[in-house]
Amino acid sequence: MICISNLSKRFGDRHVLRDITLSINAGETVALLGPSGGGKSTLLRCLNGLNTFDRGEIRIGDHLLSPANHRADLKAIRRFFGMVFQDFQLFPHLSVLGNVMEAPRRVLGWPRDRAEARAKALLDRVGMSGHLAAYPGQLSGGQKQRVAIARALAMEPRGLLCDEITSALDPEMKYEVLRVLEDLKRDGLTLVLVTHEIGFARRAADRVVVLCDGAIVEDGPPAEVLDRPRSERMRAFLQRVLV
Numbered sequence: 146m147i148c149i150s151n152l153s154k155r156f157g158d159r160h161v162l163r164d165i166t167l168s169i170n171a172g173e174t175v176a177l178l179g180p181s182g183g184g185k186s187t188l189l190r191c192l193n194g195l196n197t198f199d200r201g202e203i204r205i206g207d208h209l210l211s212p213a214n215h216r217a218d219l220k221a222i223r224r225f226f227g228m229v230f231q232d233f234q235l236f237p238h239l240s241v242l243g244n245v246m247e248a249p250r251r252v253l254g255w256p257r258d259r260a261e262a263r264a265k266a267l268l269d270r271v272g273m274s275g276h277l278a279a280y281p282g283q284l285s286g287g288q289k290q291r292v293a294i295a296r297a298l299a300m301e302p303r304g305l306l307c308d309e310i311t312s313a314l315d316p317e318m319k320y321e322v323l324r325v326l327e328d329l330k331r332d333g334l335t336l337v338l339v340t341h342e343i344g345f346a347r348r349a350a351d352r353v354v355v356l357c358d359g360a361i362v363e364d365g366p367p368a369e370v371l372d373r374p375r376s377e378r379m380r381a382f383l384q385r386v387l388v
């Protein structure tokens with residue numbers, strides 16, 4: 146479903162992604178791990194068209210992103226993936242319900258009733274139906290993140306791109322958010338997750354892909370990559386994160 150071929154990207158003279166080739170199947174959950182600065186966020190942003198790139202191409206379904214036609218299929222590709230960020234990025238001036246209704250109303254032109262019914266159903270699904278009228282400033286981090294997930298789902302994407310969405314949360318709230326992700330996975334949503342939650346990756350991911358210095362150094366089932374890494378870089382990384 147998603148084919149990344151020979152993707153390369155530089156920021157100035159820094160080579161941030163080096164010839165990345167990676168396929169992700171529909172319904173697959175891929176955990177993206179690796180040391181800080183390795184290119185994980187940049188790769189995720191390329192997948193959503195938030196970053197341009199210099200070489201290679203990304204095919205998502207029938208749509209193509211390449212350096213030459215960055216704009217052509219951008220809209221379709223943005224509809225394909227919802228994105229969730231570490232710092233939530235909710236609209237502070239809108240209620241929980243308003244945050245989730247906003248994109249369907251503005252982008253899809255849905256009437257209020259329809260957008261509201263869908264938003265309520267999604268907020269129920271992430272366990273936030275008791276907070277419809279609250280504003281982001283009144284919520285805990287875990288609650289904000291669950292609203293952000295509902296908001297990303299409101300555009301009916303086929304997949305979610307999640308960039309360290311539990312990193313700013315304390316353990317109990319992490320658990321609530323990870324449980325929502327596991328539920329979405331069971332429903333067949335494609336998930337690409339940058340995460341430092343090794344336990345979660347082991348339990349929920351179908352595949353673990355490790356990026357170091359802009360290159361893929363490992364790609365395989367969690368048990369293989371996490372227990373029997375082939376690369377020295379991954380062994381060193383695991384030693385540091387598993388202390």
Ligand SMILES: Nc1ncnc2c1ncn2[C@@H]1O[C@H](COP(=O)(O)OP(=O)(O)OP(=O)(O)O)[C@@H](O)[C@H]1O
Pocket residue numbers: 156159161179180181182183184185186187188
């Ligand atoms: N907008 C930018 N301009 C210049 N350099 C950038 C920009 N964004 C990222 N970089 C550089 O690209 C490299 C990869 O960054 P990226 O954010 O993708 O890493 P990461 O794997 O997500 O790291 P972390 O785990 O710390 O989030 C880093 O060296 C970073 O400094």
Ligand SMILES: [Mg+2]
Pocket residue numbers: 185186187308339
């Ligand atoms: Mg990052």
